[in-house]
Amino acid sequence: MVTNQYLQTLVQINFIPVLITVFLLFFINVNFKFEQHLAKQMVPCVILLLSLIVMDNLDYYAYDSSIPEFWHRLFAMLGYDIRIFLMVGLINIAYGRQITKKVFTKVTYIPAVLNALIILPCLFSDIVFFYKENGDIGRGPLAFTPHIICAMYIFFLFYLAINSVRLDRKTEAGILFLCALVTVLAVLVETLFNLRGILIGVIALDITFYYLYLHIEHFRFDNLTKVLNRDSFYADVKQYGEEKITHVLSIDVNDLKLTNDTKGHAAGDKLIKDVADILRESLDDSCYLYRVGGDEFVVLCLLRSNDEVKEMVQRMYKKIDDAGYSLAIGWQTVTSDISIDEAYKNADREMYQTKAKMKAAEHKDSQS
Secondary structure (H helix, E strand, O other): OOOHHHHHHHHHHHHHHHHHHHHHHHHHHHHOOOOHHHHHHHHHHHHHHHHHHHHHHHHHHHHOOOOOHHHHHHHHHHHHHHHHHHHHHHHHHHHHHHOOOHHHHHHOOHHHHHHHHHHHHHHOOOOOEEEOOOOOEEEOOOOOHHHHHHHHHHHHHHHHHHHHHHOOOHHHHHHHHHHHHHHHHHHHHHHHHOOOOHHHHHHHHHHHHHHHHHHHHHOOEOOOOOOEOHHHHHHHHHHHHHHHEEEEEEEEEOOHHHHHHHHOHHHHHHHHHHHHHHHHHHOOOOEEEEEOOOOEEEEEEEOOOHHHHHHHHHHHHHHHHHOOOOEEEEEEEOOOOOOHHHHHHHHHHHHHHHHHHHHHHHHHHHHO
16 A cells, blocks of 8 residues: 555655756757767666666565565666676766776676676575565665675775876776765665665766766867867966976977878877877876867976986887877976966977978988
């Protein structure tokens, strides 16, 4: 029989997760044409979230109803499994941003699959959990298997947060750390106070916060090269200021127009992308690469010495030359007498002077 108390509890455990999921689905649908890759990563998490909402409601209904115990055990088991696979989905998105090899991403599913296999006997035995005559839940010898697996993934989430700091993604590190922390708190609150709907609501928030962060990140980067874009350059100049920015590099790729005219724009795009990859690999720590125009790049260096920047520029020239490409670099130190804007103009002027010398040398070689 459906009572007012039943309906009240039903609304209580569903309101926030359902509202967040509906919002997330709407947002992903609106942005799908702009962020197909990100949307495809998030859709499985949203599907699992919807499945978890359904399982939690079925489990809640079965708890006070007279349906066969098998179905109650099935709903509870699936709820355990989906919670863990949801965590894996979120972790793999973060993991995939740090580790490019897909094989490592697949390995993260192993504990979740093992958990599903270990608790499967709960359908026909009391090895995981059972229901007492008074309706209370009893715990079998493997009752804490899902909790142990869940704890493993939470620790891994903390590891990814720490690793994001090492990769200089402090904002992402903060979000991952917060996701892990509130998940732990949700588990404790549900366990200590015998509440429902807290963890599922927190998981929904974790997915939403992380998606919104990645959505913002999408518009900070250049689509072709995946380096920071022009808007990010101006934003970082304001953020870091002259107290932290010590050097500005202006970089221009040579012969892009010739490549476009003779080999086509696809070849020109490949040239820009290859150069961006090489420049990114050549950067020192605390140096940031931006694509500010068609074949124009800028590097901002924070708290670096002149010698360090000289070595980095030489490394860039060598790697570019080894790859069969050509570019010109100009750089300027930011001082108390030279602002960032002036340093950028001076670096740009030096870059064009270098480009002119390179063209003059090529012309001389062609005539000799």
